Amino acid sequence: MITSSLQSCHLGPGISPEQVISDHFFLYLLKGSMLAYSGDKHYHFHPGDSCIARKNHLLRYTKQQQDGDFKKIVIVLDEAFLKRFLARHRVDTGIATSDDSILPVKDDQLLTSFIHSLEPYYRGEAEIEEAFADLKREELLLILLKSDPGLAAALFNFGAPQKIDIEAFMTRNFRFNVPLERFAFLTGRSLSAFKRDFQQIYNDTPGRWLTKKRLEEAYFLIHQQSQKPKDIYLELGFENLSHFSFAFKKQFGLAPTAVLY
Known part of the structure; x- marks a missing residue:
């Protein structure tokens, strides 16, 4: 599923509801700013910033409008899609070295070009056409893993949370x-x-x-x-x-x- 808030989101700077992240998702901020809190870390996002929010983590966030507007692109990387991707591509999953709720994504020319490539596919400025959704998700994931192979360890961990302290x-x-x-x-x-x-x-x-x-x-x-x-x-x-x-x-x-x- 690929969704976007290219339409105006009339949200004030108040605290958003608590969120247990049920699926990994990629976020790219287009307009406005966003503060996120994960229990032990604070994150501040500006236009052009992107990240991956990790499944089975807690997150609270606030959104700040810019000129009365807040725009973002969100691309959900659910388990079923990730398993299909893994069946088609050879990926060294490795072991995650961090348990952070938010994984920063490096900005590069490929990612910038990908973001621009999405615009023609949007239907009603809210959701990408279903026929292209998986293709664009696969393209995004290939770009992310090329830029940072270490992301695979977090994204392709399909087990339930392990017993922790x-x-x-x-x-x-x-x-x-x-x-x-x-x-x-x-x-x-x-x-x-x-x-x-x-x-x-x-x-x-x-x-x-x-x-x-x-x-x-x-x-x-x-x-x-x-x-x-x-x-x-x-x-x-x-x-x-x-x-x-x-x-x-x-x-x-x-x-x-x-x-x-």
Whole structure:
């Protein structure tokens, strides 16, 4: 599937919903800017920048318009397509050396020419014609692998997430507001195994620990860095300001605004 936001996307700079990346996708920014946060790293994209967002990773992003507009091209590299590609081409997959959510893509003449070549194929400026979709995806992937063969190790890994250290994962990702089932899957566990292992490490349930950890971070940001509650509650995994304020006061005995000064 190849999609594009060549049509105007009237999105403000607010926090986008949490996203568990279900398939690898290539992103090329045409207009505007974008900030992305992966739990331990921040990324800033400008027009002409491109990257691959990796499957089974967490990502939060904000979009900034330029002259009232935001345009990007997104090309999804789903598992079925990647397996078809692998059957047709000899690729040294290797072993991934990084677990970053975002993989930068080097800009070169081939990639620039490819981006320009897409325009004639768009149907209604939203989606490329189905008859050409796989051909253009294959062309893109050949260009990417020629420029950076190391991408193959990440793209052609079709296994489920392996069992990893819960403590390191949760410390990095506690700000993401995703279901416990997702946290479990991304750490390579069933939900029951995740809860059991979590209890052994923290002597607490995941739900209680997440709330406490997010509130402690909120207290630090408000009290030590003078950030306003309305500017941080979404970033810390709370769905609305009233819920955040209620939980904060229950935890610390004070409203969030009371510790601001």
